[in-house]
Amino acid sequence: MPDVVVIGAGAVGAACAYYAARAGLDTLVVDRGSVAAGTTGAGEGNVLVSDKAPGPELALALLSRDLWLGLTEDGVGGGDGGFEYEPKGGLVVARTPHELAALTALAGAQAEQGAEHVVVPADALTDHEPHLAPGLAGGALYPQDAQVQPALAAARLIRRGAERFGRGTLMLRTGVTVTGLLRVGERVTGVATDHGDILAGAVVNAAGTWGGEIAAMAGTTLPILPRRGFVLVTEPIREPLIRHKVYTAAYVTDVASDSESLETSAVVEATPSGPVLIGASRERVGFDRTTSVPVLERLARQAVELFPVLAGYRAIRAYCGFRPYCPDHLPVIGQDPAVPGLHHACGHEGAGIGLAPATGHLIAQTLTGAVPDLDLRPFLPGRFQEAHR
The missing domain is CATH 3.50.50.60 (FAD/NAD(P)-binding domain)
Structure with a gap:
């Protein structure tokens, strides 16, 4: 017992x-x-x-x-049997000045609780991610973000x-x-x-x-309700193209949304074994595991808009899961x-x-x-x- x-x-x-x-x-x-x-x-x-x-x-x-x-x-997490803990930090990017203002305000409020960040002006984004698309308004770098x-x-x-x-x-x-x-x-x-x-x-x-x-x-x-999400996986990439977990400020809005309909926002990150993971989608469709090609197309397009270099690589698989959503x-x-x-x-x-x-x-x-x-x-x-x- x-x-x-x-x-x-x-x-x-x-x-x-x-x-x-x-x-x-x-x-x-x-x-x-x-x-x-x-x-x-x-x-x-x-x-x-x-x-x-x-x-x-x-x-x-x-x-x-x-x-x-x-x-x-x-x-x-250590040694050969570890779980690939990567304290690589997260870079949140804004597409417009309005998004950047909202992101900066959020980061300032988070900092009052101990979340570390650095505001990154537009002309310094490529210092952190050389392959980012031009024309972004700026971003915020969060060194405490990690991946396992x-x-x-x-x-x-x-x-x-x-x-x-x-x-x-x-x-x-x-x-x-x-x-x-x-x-x-x-x-x-x-x-x-x-x-x-x-x-x-x-x-x-x-x-x-x-x-x-x-x-x-x-x-x-x-x-608790299921909220379906897809992840797109590229072929292994030898050159480390992406250094951080990178996502658009719209992702934060999608996380906080109560909508049942489909929402997608670019989330891109590399893995130690080479493939790049591309998300993120959210929709409330019960436990339906049907692969949605239109959703995968949207994810791929948004990822390439953020990192044009990814257009030269193949997506080799996709998978979905169900997030346990509370109202x-x-x-x-x-x-x-x-x-x-x-x-x-x-x-x-x-x-x-x-x-x-x-x-x-x-x-x-x-x-x-x-x-x-x-x-x-x-x-x-x-x-x-x-x-x-």
């Missing part, structure tokens, strides 16, 4: 399990698929502060960024957590589907699965896009007020990779009764249940 069962072996679930084991809790991760088989495996691995509005999510992102750095020093290989990160967190810390242990069971939650009175005491019941002291819902379904099993409400664009972190023993760690939309360590760290603190390092009130699941009532 573990102290904790974590539902979901994506980046957030892996981080919850890792920090719970570090805190001395015997932890079991269950997933109906394999490690990182859901949203995590379809992500780009963003560890960003640049796209976070001032407030609770930016505070969460800054904490998480510091924890990512700590993980690289803890043996999780998301599937490797999730796997390494679980593997490292499974190595005994001298306190808690971590175990993994894949191919196990949760079919219900076990209860004694109002309290959750484990999970029912297609491989039998698992008793536990607490359950963490880290099911990502399917977090709302797990909550419904307990009779509670989380309005207020904040993740759900903390104990369910209506269901003792059930904790939620889901609804991070497109920021789950970057916010995973902070989420796992905070969940472990709540599980052990420690005072959380951040005020969890903006993230607590009760905010949706109150609205539902």
Whole structure:
């Protein structure tokens, strides 16, 4: 009987399990698929502060960024088995003076919370990215932005957590589907699965896009919806054409949008193995995985408009994933007020990779009764249940 069962072996679930084991809790991760088989495996691995509005999510992102750095020093991200942590920084570019003014104002507000940035005038953009298109109005460079290989990160967190810390242990069971939650009175005491019941002291819902379904099993409400996004992948490029994660200021607007319709904005970054990743699209179409050639065409066109040099290279594949979207664009972190023993760690939309360590760290603190390092009130699941009532 573990102290904790974590539902979901994506980046957030892996981080919850890792920090719970570090805190001395015997932890079991269950997933109906394999490690990182859901949203995590379809992500780009963003560890960003640049796209976070001032407030609770930016505070969460800054904490998480510091924890990512700590993980690289803890043996999780280092050596041949690392997760390709790249502290390469992010460059946000503005196409018009109006966009540049809005971007500069946002960066100034973010700086008040500790987000570092440097305003880059138009004539200095190519000093940072030599292949950028001419005619841009300027930008902002965020040195704290980074990137990881998301599937490797999730796997390494679980593997490292499974190595005994001298306190808690971590175990993994894949191919196990949760079919219900076990209860004694109002309290959750484990999970029912297609491989039998698992008793536990607490359950963490880290099911990502399917977090709302797990909550419904307990009779509670989380309005998490899938938001589809495509990523286009180029052939390997020997010459390092792109130095940072580069995206247009419109991306920040798209992240904060509530629209159900298609939105695309150029996001371009290189990878250590050579291919360039091109995003980003957002649309609410349920769990439809149909490849949309028009969306891919838009992504390719916007990428070439930002980096004309990419027109000389081929796109070799594309993939899609489903971001777990919450209406207020904040993740759900903390104990369910209506269901003792059930904790939620889901609804991070497109920021789950970057916010995973902070989420796992905070969940472990709540599980052990420690005072959380951040005020969890903006993230607590009760905010949706109150609205539902």
